[in-house]
Amino acid sequence: MKVVLQDLTKKFKSRDKKGKGEVVAVDHFTFEIPDGELVGLLGPSGCGKSTTLFMICGLQKPTEGRIFFGEDDVTELPPENRGVGVVFQNYALYPHLSVLQNITFPLENLKGKDKLTKDEMKEKAMEAARLVQIEKLVDRKPGELSGGQQQRVAIARALVKMPRVLLLDEPLSNLDARLRLQTREEIRRIQKETGITTVFVTHDQEEAMSISDRIVVMKEGVIQQTGRPQEVYENPVNLFVARFLGTPQINLFEGRVEKGQLLIGEEAVLSVRGVEDQPVTVGIRPEGFLLREDGPLSLDLVRVEVMGRDISVVSTSAVSINPTVRSIIDAEMRLQVKEKKVCFALRPSKVLLFHKETEERIYPEEAE
DSSP states (O other), X not given: OOEEEEEEEEEEEOOSTTOOSEEXXXXXXXXXXXXXXXXXXXXXXXXXXXXXXXXXXXXXXXXXXXEEETTEEOTTSOGGGTTEEEEOTTXXXXXXXXXXXXXXXXXXTOOGGGOOOHHHHHHHHHHHHHHTTOGGGTTSOGGGSOHHHHHHHHHHHHHTTOOSEEEEESTTTTSOHHHHHHHHHHHHHHHHHHOOEEEEEXXXXXXXXXXXXXXXXXXXXXXXXXXXXXXXHHSOSBHHHHHHSOSSOOEEEEEEEEXXXXXXXXXXXXXXXXXXXXXXXXXXXXXXXXXXXTOSEEEEEEEEEEETTEEEEEEEOTTBSSSSEEEEEETTSOOOTTOSEEEEEEOGGGEEEEETTTOBEEESSXXX
């Protein structure tokens, strides 16, 4: 089911003492979610991603704009008539009901031609339980389950009516690191098997990039950039997106362009033809550093962290905007901690330049 959000806007009354003014939570959000894709809404807390999801499912009414499921305008429809399945952050399971009863619950309110017999409801609930691999737990109560198992129950309950659209609001935030990794892979598997168009809300960029077909990066209710995760990572349109995506975070330096050369401090580190002479903010991804004894960029070595196949080199620079510079190099490279300086060459494809005032990317000019 294709989902089209057309100029979607949500305003709330201000909470100041005078009770005047408005807060714009979502600002003219326009985006098309292709049929059968998993789209991640991504951004820091308060960026409007959950509000957008609540408008899609009908829990919030837009101030302006329209919502379409396929060719159907669902903007004014109540949640129960939209054909959506929702998984909330706290799962919202009924503690006094068994797993099977929790999954069955949405089917009990069906009316008319959609009404099912008890046997039909049980069959559908078991089918959903098998899909999320909890069929052996259906007689237990939610309190007897782990967090990951409870989350699967919530997903099964959302899927039991085979909704047109599945909406997930920070579904992994209550799980530990190992379960988060395992469960996000399960969500991707389930979404692929069912082919249901899915919107996944998270503030965790690694989470969104790992399972999404497309991501939407938001800031203060406004879309900053959309696209395939790797495309957005490699070609951020502005400094906000560049800083938000990537673990470890992108390294930032004060720099300037002079006669086609990029200078960091007094060192010419890269040729950047086609860029006017100006001060710039330089972004270098951690994997963009190449350890070279004669490398043009010299940094003050702080420590070396061995991470299995890779080594993280932590250093500092007088012109670094970040407190420290983090470089990822191959573990086969030998680096002595006793050294005071470390020198790097740079991978041109991992270097980004941003305008000092607007923070828009100016180099490279467009995606390759």
